[in-house]
Amino acid sequence: MLPDFEFCCDAFKKYGFDLNQNSYKKFCNYSDYLVEYNKNVNLTSITDPTEILFKHFIDSIMILHHVNIPVGSTMIDVGTGAGFPSVPIKIMRPDIKITLLDSLNKRIVFLDSLCNLLEVDAELVHGRAEDISKKDEYREKFDFACARAVANMSLLSELCIPFVKVGGEFISMKGPSEDISIGFNAIELLGGIVSRETNYSLESEERRIIEIKKISQTPTKYPRNSSQIKKKLL
Numbered sequence: 287m288l289p290d291f292e293f294c295c296d297a298f299k300k301y302g303f304d305l306n307q308n309s310y311k312k313f314c315n316y317s318d319y320l321v322e323y324n325k326n327v328n329l330t331s332i333t334d335p336t337e338i339l340f341k342h343f344i345d346s347i348m349i350l351h352h353v354n355i356p357v358g359s360t361m362i363d364v365g366t367g368a369g370f371p372s373v374p375i376k377i378m379r380p381d382i383k384i385t386l387l388d389s390l391n392k393r394i395v396f397l398d399s400l401c402n403l404l405e406v407d408a409e410l411v412h413g414r415a416e417d418i419s420k421k422d423e424y425r426e427k428f429d430f431a432c433a434r435a436v437a438n439m440s441l442l443s444e445l446c447i448p449f450v451k452v453g454g455e456f457i458s459m460k461g462p463s464e465d466i467s468i469g470f471n472a473i474e475l476l477g478g479i480v481s482r483e484t485n486y487s488l489e490s491e492e493r494r495i496i497e498i499k500k501i502s503q504t505p506t507k508y509p510r511n512s513s514q515i516k517k518k519l520l
């Protein structure tokens with residue numbers, strides 16, 4: 287069970303967010319369901335409710351604090367796992383249209399029942415990003431792609447940038463230590479440019495949001511298939 291409403295309101299306020307009763311209820315149900323489901327299906331190593339509050343829920347929504355996301359934007363969450371960051375984002379900003387993508391079907395099955403439970407509207411896609419972004423209905427169709435804790439900056443760029451429309455953005459959530467310059471070549475080849483890097487701390491832990499603007503179409507040869515990707519980074 288998440289801490290009480292007052293505690294959660296204070297925690298959200300500390301990071302610049304207002305929490306209402308309706309959203310609080312959804313976060314409580316999310317936390318309870320995640321902890322229960324996680325007993326049988328591996329979804330997260332974080333199971334203490336107060337840690338879930340900060341390390342999953344508030345961490346996920348920090349995107350809303352640092353990135354301008356216009357009303358009605360579309361967003362694909364690549365390697366969403368148990369729904370992070372986009373399900374907490376959707377709870378705070380129901381106007382954003384989210385697509386949840388993961389290569390592990392057991393995670394998509396969890397997300398399907400979670401979204402029903404929370405009455406959260408989301409498109410669920412099971413598959414590998416490098417296959418799904420080749421399909422017409424997903425290629426360069428999103429205002430935003432986001433990803434947290436999925437891969438290094440080079441690989442992640444190849445998985446995410448093909449989904450983004452020219453003029454849109456890929457938002458990468460990173461810890462403090464990764465050298466993001468290993469992704470610079472990939473970002474350029476895929477039609478992106480690093481437009482902003484924001485550092486912030488969450489309960490004394492350093493975090494970064496890297497924004498990559500899509501400035502030109504991704505050449506059709508990208509993303510490469512998974513065996514080529516594994517052999518050599520761009």
Ligand code: SAM
Pocket residue numbers: 364365366367368369370371387388389390393413414415416433434435436445
């Ligand atoms: N984003 C979530 C978070 O922050 O808690 C989950 C992170 S988890 C470490 C990485 C997730 O990415 C896993 O659920 C995995 O199945 C998924 N994944 C890894 N490679 C992928 C790919 N090529 N396409 C789609 N999903 C992928």
